Structure formats: C-alpha cells, structure tokens
Amino acid sequence: MATRRDFLHMMAGTALAGLPLVGRTAQEPEPPPDIFDAQMLDLEFWVKPRTISVIRPQSGEKARLLYWKDGDIIDSAYQELCHLLRDVNGKETAPIDPKLFETLWGAQAFVQRFGIESPLEILSGYRTPASNKRLIEQGIPAARQSLHMSGRAADIRIPNLNAEVLGSLVQSFRQGGVGFYYREGPRGGWIHADTGLQRTWKG
Numbered sequence: 001m002a003t004r005r006d007f008l009h010m011m012a013g014t015a016l017a018g019l020p021l022v023g024r025t026a027q028e029p030e031p032p033p034d035i036f037d038a039q040m041l042d043l044e045f046w047v048k049p050r051t052i053s054v055i056r057p058q059s060g061e062k063a064r065l066l067y068w069k070d071g072d073i074i075d076s077a078y079q080e081l082c083h084l085l086r087d088v089n090g091k092e093t094a095p096i097d098p099k100l101f102e103t104l105w106g107a108q109a110f111v112q113r114f115g116i117e118s119p120l121e122i123l124s125g126y127r128t129p130a131s132n133k134r135l136i137e138q139g140i141p142a143a144r145q146s147l148h149m150s151g152r153a154a155d156i157r158i159p160n161l162n163a164e165v166l167g168s169l170v171q172s173f174r175q176g177g178v179g180f181y182y183r184e185g186p187r188g189g190w191i192h193a194d195t196g197l198q199r200t201w202k203g
Contacts, residue, residue, distance in 0.1 A: 038110060038172040045109070047071075052105045053119040054081070058088045062119065068105070073098055085125025085154060089134075094126045096151040099195045103175045104154065107193075110169060116161060123190055124148060124155040141181065141203045152176075153194035163189035171200060179203055 050068035055061070063084055067077035081101060086093040108120050127135075127148040135142035147153035158166055163182055170193045171178045177199045179192035192203075 038106060038169060039174070041110070046106075050102075050105045050109070052081070052101070052108060054084055054104075054122055055119040056084055056088070056122050058123070064119075067101065082126075082151075085122055085151075087126050087128050087131050090128035090131045092126070092128050094151045096126065097195045099175055100152060100154060100193070103170060103173050103193055103195070104156065106173055107156075107166065107170050108158070111158065111161065111166075116158065118159045118161070121157045121159065121190075122154055123157065125153075126151050141179075147177075147194040147196050152196060153192060155181075155190050155192050157190040163191055167191040167200075174198060177201075 049066060049070075051064065051066045053062075053064045055063075061084060063080060065077040065080060067074050067081060078098070078101075082096045083093050085096050104120055125148070127142075127146065129149055132142050132144075132146050132149055136144065142148075156166075157163065163180055167178050167180045170191060175198075176193065176195040177197060178194075180200070180202045181189045181191065182202070183189040
C-alpha cells in the first residue's frame, strides 16, 4: 500500500505545472498504483459507516454528517446534504443522486488514509435551469444540458490537493464523468464530478 510520504511526493510533482499525467517527463516519479485506482480498495472500505465533511464557501455553511450506515442512507442526513448542495443563487433545493454522494464520500475517505483531513468544498451542486442559463450567458463553463440541473453533478475541491490528483482519483471510481478545471492562485482549480456517462474533459 502507498504511504502518506509517497502520496505527498506525488502531489508535489503534479502541482508543478498542473499538467496531465501524459505530460510527465521521464524524471518525474510515477504515483503508487492505488493512488489513482480506487478499484483496488477492499470491500471493508465500502461497507464501513460513511461520514462526510463538507463546506459551502458561497454560503459559509459547514457540516460533518454520518449519512450512510449498515447499507442504508440516513434520511435526515441525506436531506441536510441535499440542502447543502442546493442552488444558493436560485434558492432551490432538489434531490441529489445518492451515487454522487458515494463518489464524494469515497474521494474524501480515500485521501484521509494519507492524513488529509480537509473538508470537501462544494463550489456548485444543484442548479436551476435559470441559474445554469445565467452561467452560460456570463461565459462561465456550464453545459446546456448540465447534470447539475438534475442533481447528478457537483463541482468540488479539497484544499491543498491538486485538481489533477483529485480528478484522477474520482475518475477511478468509474461512476460517471469528470471534468478538470485548472486554475492558478492559492485556491487552485477544481473538478466536476457527475453520475452520467464515463467521460473526461478539461476546461
């Protein structure tokens, strides 16, 4: 199993230029195999109780919720998570695909194995059609048939974790699409994760 030192070493390498993995030079270290391949996780990882820590920078809300235990979703926690992923601008809440929460929790729980305890930042969750249209009109990346509008997508980041690392991890869950959005600055980029078709893109 990869060590935390291996993981942090790999993170430093990918953070140098925000380049995709195919752009690595021969001198850069390759990540340990289980860093990007969540399929190598054992069954125990998936059957343990699921507690997720999230923060919504746009509204300042924070929560740490046990939302799944013994094979069942805890409804009160699920409802609170749906509220946290609401359309903050449109002020509307909608049901969120439970498979999306599985992916979000899995990514956070996976990196916690390496000592990264940061909350998951939700930059965008559910969007009303009107909110989605406004983003397009403003030139902000948003698909006309965005899965955000059906509660099946979220734009996320984990502080101090390179977007490429997070996106590659989420991609290995094979639960849907992953978009990589690289940005300069102290906050870095983010990724889009959804429960639609398996595909990747860069924005």
